[in-house]
Amino acid sequence: MKRKQPPGYDRLCRELSAEERASKEANGIIPVVRFKIPLTGRTGFDDIIRGSVVFENSTLDDFVLLKSDGYPTYHLANVVDDHFMAISHVLRAEEWLSSVPRHVLLYRALGFEPPQFAHLPMLLGPDRSKLSKRHGAVAVTEYRDQGYLPEAMVNFLALLGWSLDDKTEILSREELVANFTLDRISQTAAIFNPEKLGWMDGVYIRRLEPADFVLRSLPFLERDLPAEVARPLDIDYVRRVLPLVQERARTLSEVAELTRFFFVTETMNDPALLIAKEMDRASTLKTLKVSLERLGSLPAFDEESLETVLRPLAEELALKTGQLFGTLRVAVTGRTAAPPLFQTMAVLGKTLCLNRIETALTKLS
């Protein structure tokens, strides 16, 4: 190729006589069996997706049918196997298009009726080249391990190169099989867009029954939560924690990170975060102290009671709710972004919350 020579077999042994063949074999040459392509004419077929495709036979080389180890190549095996399995339609990626003439020539030579062919558009990496290992995941199992739901994966993949209409994005597997038709497959290769996959996975996660979400997330929590967290996890606690993050996760593997502070003991890493906008150390310390008192005397620690105490408290301290709740959020979770405060505190429980607020108080002063 580099020397601008047409690559491929040079047909050196195409017309060997019986004696020549015998002599070569006597010299220990182990032969391969090739297909003798007609030197002239053309071979074409009707692709379901691309229409008529025609090749000049002269551009085809005498490809190998049987390797020197006696095993068939894909070309031979595929044709023979498909014929005996009575395959009616061959659907495969576009990268196979150029080998179809070899296959139809083989079908004919064998006296078989060629099947119908449909060459699907390929999946490309972000650099527009054939999806491969260097683009990240190629095997669907890798996506499963990364926390993508199979049903989201199926939906997403189906929409790469196929569409139902001009609007529908979310289709169940059942809707897919009921509506899928070859004639709506597009002819252009599609670049795999991980952003959209993430969005779609989030849609599917939100649609999960809460109990199912727990079931599906559990293995990821067991796998990804820090080692210091005791295993097996307390399933009842997990069941109360997870609903708070179901609509916030795009993949199941994000669940561990989103819920981490519910499980680990040490959460206050950056006390500076405690100081809310337009507040200082002194006012924050005061806020934490008063909150500690009020919360400590709270008989019930459920969402409603918490709200009933904390909302008026903001006003009493002349703070915006955002400032009070923000400070408490950091105190109790260690982070500025978390599920709604009252629900979070209710799940964490009174003891843990009070402890964490005390810790925050100590770390800040």
Add this chain to the structure above:
RNA sequence: GGCGCAUUCGUCUAGGGGUUUAGGACACCUCCCUCUCAAGGAGGAGAUCACCGGUUCGAAUCCGGUAUGCGCUACCA
């Protein structure tokens, strides 16, 4: 190099001669909701339909060429 396939917003796509000021989705931006983050709602920006020529009263839609991209060009699949 040869052969083949393809070419509509950044990406996935609808649309297949007049209904198109080219529709939807992801991402992006703004606003609303709101204790943060999400989710949700309402808007916005984003495509001279690769280019050139032809057919036609009329072309994103049909035809040809060019360009570009991709694939194949193995005793791989």
